[in-house]
Amino acid sequence: MHIEKRKYYFDQSKGMGIIVKTITRLTVGIVFLYGINMALKGHLTPGGGFAGGGMIALALLSLILAFGKEAAIKNINRKRITMIATWAMIMFLFLGFMGLMGGNLFSTDFSNTDSRFALLGDNIMPLFNIAICFLVGSGIYTIFITLIMLRVRKGEDK
Amino acid sequence: MIELYILLILMIIGSIIALEVRDLLSSVILVGTVGVCLSIGFIMLKAPDLAMTQLIVEILLVIILIRATISKDVRFISSKREFGIFIVVIGGLAVFINLAEEVVKNLPIFGKPIMWVSQTYLNNALMSKEAVNIVSKISLDYRVFDTFGAMIALFTAVIGVLAIGRQRSRKKD
Numbered sequence: 337m338h339i340e341k342r343k344y345y346f347d348q349s350k351g352m353g354i355i356v357k358t359i360t361r362l363t364v365g366i367v368f369l370y371g372i373n374m375a376l377k378g379h380l381t382p383g384g385g386f387a388g389g390g391m392i393a394l395a396l397l398s399l400i401l402a403f404g405k406e407a408a409i410k411n412i413n414r415k416r417i418t419m420i421a422t423w424a425m426i427m428f429l430f431l432g433f434m435g436l437m438g439g440n441l442f443s444t445d446f447s448n449t450d451s452r453f454a455l456l457g458d459n460i461m462p463l464f465n466i467a468i469c470f471l472v473g474s475g476i477y478t479i480f481i482t483l484i485m486l487r488v489r490k491g492e493d494k
Numbered sequence: 495m496i497e498l499y500i501l502l503i504l505m506i507i508g509s510i511i512a513l514e515v516r517d518l519l520s521s522v523i524l525v526g527t528v529g530v531c532l533s534i535g536f537i538m539l540k541a542p543d544l545a546m547t548q549l550i551v552e553i554l555l556v557i558i559l560i561r562a563t564i565s566k567d568v569r570f571i572s573s574k575r576e577f578g579i580f581i582v583v584i585g586g587l588a589v590f591i592n593l594a595e596e597v598v599k600n601l602p603i604f605g606k607p608i609m610w611v612s613q614t615y616l617n618n619a620l621m622s623k624e625a626v627n628i629v630s631k632i633s634l635d636y637r638v639f640d641t642f643g644a645m646i647a648l649f650t651a652v653i654g655v656l657a658i659g660r661q662r663s664r665k666k667d
Binding site: 381 | 542543546547550551554557558561625627629630631633634635638639641642645648649651652655659
């Protein structure tokens with residue numbers, strides 16, 4: 337996510353002060369990567385797809401709060417993020433239908449190899465975690481963007 | 495176990511003050527402290543998955559509530575509480591507790607659950623070759639349709655917010 341330095345960094349009217357902007361530029365990448373890590377290792381460590389997706393959404397939200405909404409909406413607008421949420425839901429549906437058709441995906445150890453500590457072994461849990469992570473992250477970001485873009489105009493009811 | 499009771503009393507006090515205080519910003523911050531106390535309580539009951547999710551959801555809630563309350567004109571609440579509604583709520587609670595007395599008597603003791611279904615899940619998940627995290631194994635494999643319902647609820651919420659908060663209505667175009 338590239339932020340144009342001269343336009344948004346020194347403009348004091350948009351977003352917060354310059355100290356907050358500098359700290360946010362340092363920390364937002366770390367929070368984002370930790371969210372991805374937590375979602376991918378959901379079957380090994382505490383956490384999972386929901387917490388990872390929420391952490392990714394929090395990274396994007398801190399970007400909006402520090403730099404103002406124009407900086408973030410310019411790169412990730414509402415149409416793109418809604419498309420990501422929709423495709424994540426379709427991915428979840430596809431995994432469920434695969435379990436119905438194929439039979440031996442759920443509630444059984446369908447492989448003979450021992451993939452207990454593998455990151456992407458032959459089990460179905462990482463796929464579910466990735467779908468949940470996409471859906472939760474893009475969904476919370478969509479709700480926040482819609483709420484801050486919403487403007488109630490007085491006197492238009494009549 | 496005494497720490498858990500201290501946390502519960504703190505949560506009750508925080509909730510009552512959050513209801514009674516006039517300033518909306520103080521109320522939102524008090525709701526955040528109740529969430530943090532709940533997260534620490536989950537860690538004490540040995541559920542780190544729930545504690546992590548609770549903390550993240552609480553941060554999101556506080557950010558959205560602050561963003562929604564500060565920018566509006568209404569910052570202080572100055573309405574008096576009606577006495578009739580209070581009496582109706584107290585009467586309803588008394589009737590409900592009277593009706594639920596038999597159920598509350600027969601509940602299992604805290605810390606000693608009935609292990610009819612859970613014991614099977616625990617035995618099978620400990621023997622499985624796939625996952626180390628048993629909570630993830632249960633919620634994404636044995637009970638994956640529960641997770642599916644939760645995701646459908648979230649997706650419906652997103653669609654509802656998008657439909658209410660769109661920029662212009664479709665008829666005018």
